[in-house]
Amino acid sequence: MKICYYSIDFFCKRSINQSRTIIYNYYYQEQTVITATEENVNDNLLCPYQGLYHFSPENAEYFFGREVFVENLFQYTETRNFIPILGASGSGKSSVILAGLVPKLVKIGHWQFTHFRPGNDPFHALAQALVPLYVKNLDETDRIAQARKLAGYFQDNTILLSDVFSTIQGNYPNNRILLIADQFEELYTLCNDEQTRRNFLDILLNTFKSFAEKSSLSTVLVGTMRADFLGNALSYRPLADVLQKGNIMLGPMNEKELKDIIEKPAQKLGVSFEGGLVERILRDVDKEPGNLPLLEFALTELWNKRKGKQLTHNAYQEIGEVSGALTCYADSEFSKLKPEQQQQVRRIFVQLVRPGAGTEDTRRVATKAELNDSNWNLVKQLADARLVVTSRTVITREITDNSQQQPQQLKEQETVEVVHEALIKNWGQLRQWMATDREFRTWQERLRAAMNYWQEKNQDQGLLLRGAALVQASEQLKTRRDELSQDELEFIQLSQELYEKEEKQKQKQRQQIVGGSIAFAVIVALLGVWSEVQRRKAFIGEENANFRTEIATLQPRLNSTLPVQMDVIKLNQKLKQAQAPTIDIQLQGTDLLRQIVDWPGQKPINSLDGHENSVIGVTFSPDGKFIASGSWDNTVKLWKLDGTLVTTLKGHENSVNSVAFSPDGKFIASGSQDDTVKLWKLDGTLVTTLKGHESDVLGVAFSPDGKFIASGSWDNIVKLWKLDGTLVTTLKGHENSVLGVAFSPDGKFIASGSCDKTVKLWKLDGTLVTTLKGHENVVSSVAFSPDGKFIASGSWDNIVKLWKLDGTLVTTLKGHENVVSSVAFSPDGKFIASGSSDKTVKLWKLDGTLVTTLKGHENVVSSVAFSPDGKFIASGSWDKTVKLWKLDGTLVTTLKGHESDVLGVAFSPKGDVIASGSGYNTVKLWNFNRDELLKHACSSITGYLRNNPNPSDDERRLCGEKASGKVLFLQGEKLAAEGKIKQAVSKFQQAAKLDSNFSLKLAAASLVLFGELLAENGKLDEAILGFQKALEFDPGLKFNPKTEVAKHRFKRGQQLIEDIEYIEFDEEAILAYNQAQELDPNLKISASDWNQLCWAGSINKEADQVIFACNKAVELDPKNGWVYNSRGLARTLTGDSKGAIEDFEIFVKSAGNAEEKKQRKAWIASLNKGKNPFTDEVLEQLRSN
Template identity: 45%
Template sequence: MNNQARVKTILLLAANPRDTSKLQLDVEVREIDEGLQRAKKRKQFKLEQKWAVRSRDFYRAILDTQPQIVHFSGHGAAEDGIVLENEMKQMVYVQADALASMFKLFARKGVECVVLNACYSEVQAEAISQYVKYVIGMNKAVGDEAAIAFAVAFYDALGAGLDIEDAYELGKSQMMAFMEHQTPVLKKNELTDVSTTFETDVIPPNPYQGLSAFGEEDAAFFFGRETFVNELLQTIRKQPLVGVIGPSGSGKSSVVFAGLIPQLRSEGNWLISSFRPGNQPFYQLACALVRLLEPELSETGLLREAAGLAGDMQQGRITLQQVAYSIKERNGGKRLLLVADQFEELYTLCQKEEQEGFADAMLAAISQENLTLVFTLRADFYSYVLSYRPFRDALQQFTPQLLSSMKREELEDAIALPAQKLEVQLEAQLTQRILDDVGQEPGNLPLLEFALTRLWEKQENRVLTHQAYDEIGGVKKAIANHAEEVYQQLNESQQKQAERIFVQLVRPGEGTEDTRRIATRAEVGEDNWGLVSYLAGYQARLVVTGGDLTPLPPFPSREGGIESPSPRRGGVGGEVSFAQDTVEVVHEALIREWETLRKWINANREFRTWQERLKVGLREWKNNNHDSGALLRGVPLTVAEDWLHKRTEEMTQEERDFIQVSVRQRKRRQQFLVFGLSGVFAVISGLGGFSWLQWRQAQQIQIGQSEALANYSTELWNQDKKFDAFIEALRSAKPLRSKDNPPLQVVATLLNAVYNVKERNRLQGHSSGVSSVAFSPDGKTLASGSDDNTIKLWDVATGKISQTLTRHSSGVSSVAFSPDGKTLASGSDDNTIKLWDVATGKHSQTLTGHSSGVWSVAFSP
């Protein structure tokens, strides 16, 4: 016991937020670790390493490890504080008073030395030194290499048995080569006792998550789901496929990331990576795999390798099981776990072909037992998964874990235990009051967390009060009240912008609830992005922004210059930016509870429902290499023109272009038709004006090709090939474009073709408008799709209906024959594609997955 008591824990906290210049923190941590490993007094020290990007990561790591020495590596900015991130991944400063308040508590728990290896951190060191005996800070900007030299020498000295003051002097000496040996400052305070009272005006960091899911780093404050997590843990050990399925807001992501994964990592024999499918599921999967394959890759290298791997997997050149096998081989046979979070994105953002291809890739891999797949799925998308037979069969074999509302005692733990861990109390009966308001609705969990987050900010003397709870509007109204408060603080112009933004972040439900969607910067409007940034900020927290990382030149520093190749630990430059910015509402609870947003959705429902259908048509057009057959036509085009006129500012440039190209295509078709008919009628009307003499003169000239074509046309006519005869007759009229007069034989043939063929091929039988027609490859059968919900097959030779196909429940928008003519495909406004056997007219298959009408169908060659 005495030997154990002498062991000191050193906690290395490293932070390099995304919008700050890149530091060599991994080098610093590694060299400190290596130095301690070979030190004479190694057994006297225990080294813990944590990436503490957020404020809550900072204090949670100290609470979890109970260190005697805390070492922070990162950026600092004098009075502004050390640089971390908030929950929205935006850069924030933690000021001296907040750090001092934390370390007043931590000193009671054994912290005796703090090293702030960041620029201008002397201000924070001075504040902390009131409560901690030894604190080291930097009195100016410090270079990255000099900072590393100081840290390595400091811990080498401790490992050799020197005390903190001697270690400090050795560290300074190693900075002389960089002319920075006067930069570190040691604050020493001869403390005999630390007061057990707290500053009542300083609020400790918030342990609740608001509308965000608990992450792996939040595990120490995740309470209430222990039973479910234990069951999930047992299932993971028995099944290669585990679905965590539950309603929106039931905590699916939290139980996986804050509950399951920390326990698996503690076992030491798991490799774990996670991804969200998004609209590029193979690419997102590839990113997760490359992180395991090559963990040392730079962000640029990750992007490049992931793009190549995604293409190979999608084309079948490399399989997921092959990649999984390679990962396991490189890691001594450890078990591989992939987590596909928010799996419903596969069905809301991807086409059916990609959905099935991705599912096939995942199912093939788990069948080889090379990996374990966990996916979280919203319950209202369960039918989408079951509609694909291979996936349905897999879920029948590997039972999913169903997550519902938390029991009352579980909710009580989620409320009380995080506060208790930070020594904050709830007033008598407040917990019970909150529980009564939460009820048993599964979607209320994020609202509870958000209410607790707001309540925490209003605590008095480390007590959460009934009065504060009344002020925030309770559980159900907290998020709505907060959103309305943010909205009312906007000026009139910004409020209009807010409506424009939020209606694009909601996908109108068609038979389901309205759901959130990820919108691009273009979709919400470039001019509105400044407001988006504010709404995503720490004070608003109503939306979440993101995007695909792409390397860019360094950002300007705060002083206006460009960061140097060896960055300083006070810079706020960066190395990455977003190629395509995106935004989404912070949680679907906002859609349900905020009345103003509900009004916006209902007022814009017709437009947004149509716009989502337009996006489907646009994707089909792009996927078909801008084939004119996939353009809008008929009634859909007329409707699109109307919306373009009314709401053009709310469409992306791609959407506007799609409609305008469709309009131009329609004009070309009309012009072609008018030109063709004009030519025919000109021929017919001109015939009566020919005199016998003119005919005799023309006859001497008009022989050859025209007469040959006319003879061929007559021959076809006699063979009952009247449609072919009509075509050849029109070809024989080509000389009429010249000044010469046509031969009588050509005129007679043309007249016969125009009058007779026209009458014998007029097809009538539909009870409503015809939206699409297609000829079979042999030209003998014509298929027509109509708004009367039917498809009719016609015998071209007789013009008679041979079959009527009647399985669609809405208008038929498109028909197409397979290259061999044996199968007919039809697309309908009932959101389905049906396949038919042409010979029998029987329906053979229904393809589902579209969320709106199908405007175009086509077979591959």
């Protein structure tokens, strides 16, 4: 359970609502209330602003500005059961739910609320949120234990989420449930396992499957996510489908909403702003939604500096205004620390920032262990100062002692994070620290990725740091030891110890060479050779260590985004050029490549779909070009390795149990539950049907010379056939069903395994050579050793036995705890692999020695196979995965993608493809051919590389692509838009040379367009150059560059003063008018245009800046009463009351209707009395009109 302790002591008293809204699993504890230190501040007055914290139900009465949005959310709860809210960081997503929607639902009643953040374990986080509603009245310990169990049930589908909600509905029959998924982007920032993310999203989406209509469930899921993570979310198609149709964007606030945020909380407490201060703050606030935290923090600080019941300009200036309040406060708190504490604070803060790679830096959660116990008191001090947030997370762990599993223990883990990312972006001191330490922090994140991967792989020694990675870590250890966690120190130190151990072994080898009695010259020669060998070994070792680090770094960030795809392609291109990458590194690299090729949303190349029932058997043709699959849909299908279906072999009248290729690859034999064997050509022609069995045919095999087929049946019999359908002999003797048959490598013998607990060995003439007795249950699998001297048999008695062909029992391989389902010999005949229902694979020597146990599957292991080179074992399981192992027990990779039990696995003859068949009617091909995968990977991004201006030339060269004319042209347009005209011209010229469709005339049109935009935005020199180059590219164009720039700069000024929200742009409008006239003194600006500028500036209290425009309007159109009206307003506001009266009198005589004349007469009367009629309220009315 996660408890967040927010220290929100804003140096002012806070209200505590006695009737608190209950939101389960939501902890927002206001721990400390500190009296304000300013003598002129009333201690009993409550603080209505929230600083960098979000609003909660307890302070909802002070939450303003989002009323319309909250009302829309409320309406959505009646029509949708999934409400995803996207907005920028700091836009107030959490507040609109917790202080907006929740209180509104509380008012109508009959709602229960629960809350979670996904964190690094989203299943557990969800379970924590649901347990209080799912099982009522649990104490804290039981609730924690129940949450852990429920999380496990969700992960293995033991309990469906919909069933949990049904139970909750039974517990609360008169209530609806609001499930709040806050900060949903943590699913991408904290949860590193892609499969976990997808599984979690699947259970949510499958439960809340209708976002457009009210579901039969009475539960509504409302989630908040930062908009900059939308790309991550859209990379998973099921979530993309929902978001594309139903996401709700929380956009920027308009001026009125911002004004409400500023004024209304204070007004509720009878506090006012000094005249003009609200408008001043509005001018200082950029309307980007991410700046709301800065505004709220500045208002909190301003509140602390209030004079009685007024907030003043002086206080606002003192806190550093909106832009500087946070920095001023953070600097002030930092300056209170002792020098040694300041150094510690620096180390703490840089650990709380994750350096961005081409993106903005983000906050990260750090544990107490990472920051060291000695720093924790200082962390609490920072929390009291509102700069960080501390939390406690209760976790469970299993204690293992002498192989005896102890009960789960509970452990509380303390964590800390920066209070808000606004601090990272806006505190100059922190930005400076990150600039200085960015290289170290980037390295440290890479180190953590490598360390985490090493820990996930059971601390495999081969994954420790080596080469350049170890040298760099050792250097960092010397200078930054205090900034490394205990786990990181241990990882580096173990790497160093391994290096030292290997160096000692090398030194011993040197001494042995030198200590011998070889002649000196020979010694020198050998040492020279040895030195070169060692240099080469060192280089290869360093190269492989770097590859391991790169793979470890890529693993957690693996997704379908283009940067990741290109990083994986780049890695594999380097592996192709490497001197001697180890086989496991090569496989891990190609596995990453395979995963991005097979990513959901990409064209699948590994799924052979078409069967209508479970696929029981898969086998490769001898040349590796085809795959045959037998299914319970009564068919055999023949496929090419690219997924093309060659043909479907139809004719069986019941399930197909077994398939086999002839040694020459020309025929396929299939055994069926229709009691027959059928022989087919590869074009689908049925050659013959072998009839004679009286029950299901369970196994078929070709003889090595391809002349015979053996079939084993449920009728207890083995039959031997010629390929023309002639029955050669019937092998009788088993007393129960025959499950499997196999020919010896020399083709002289047939072995058959049976439910009668025996293996029988036969000659081809039907003579029984021997019966191998000893098993105590069904013999499920038999195999000959490659040299034909031994038979291995696996049984349901949990045992593997090894026999000689004369019937002698060589050894009994004991160790499995459940049924042995599959046995296989290694190609060199030195090892036997056995798969079992005990979820393990065991590797044995032929003398019975257990080499290793391969653990990792979560259900029955149904099939095992050796790679042709004998270096790897593939295992298929009912846990829906295929695993690839090295013979030392190292798990190379887990192949995920099946949606049902894996029933069979097979390697292609070259060993670069694994085929697996499943109970979900599919065959999947797992391709490890790097060249083939690179071709597919490059083809998926070819269009992007050719036609998008963003990739660099190096990135294009990854796949042998060159920038097309279109790309060069788009790059030119991008440069032109940025005002980089010279570079843009070069790109346009290259594009025209490469592709006639992108002519210089077309470039001229673009330069004109972007020249207009540059002119409007005040980049005048760049705009002039753009227009000049356009004239060079297209002599048919006729215009004066300076005149064009002047026209468009003036146009911008017009736009600014016509905009109803131009308050921030009035000075730019004035500048635009003046610049336009300077560029072209002959440019005609009408009296109406000058009058607009005069009026707009005046009603926004900038009359002194626009009085010149008022005079120009009168000068150009002296008979127009409206221009006098505008100037009258400006004269009043600049203190020229006499001139104002004259102007309003002219207006009354020459313009306006009766009501307008009456209003001006009232203004004249006020001015004659020495009063200014244009109060703030009047100016607001004029702005509104």
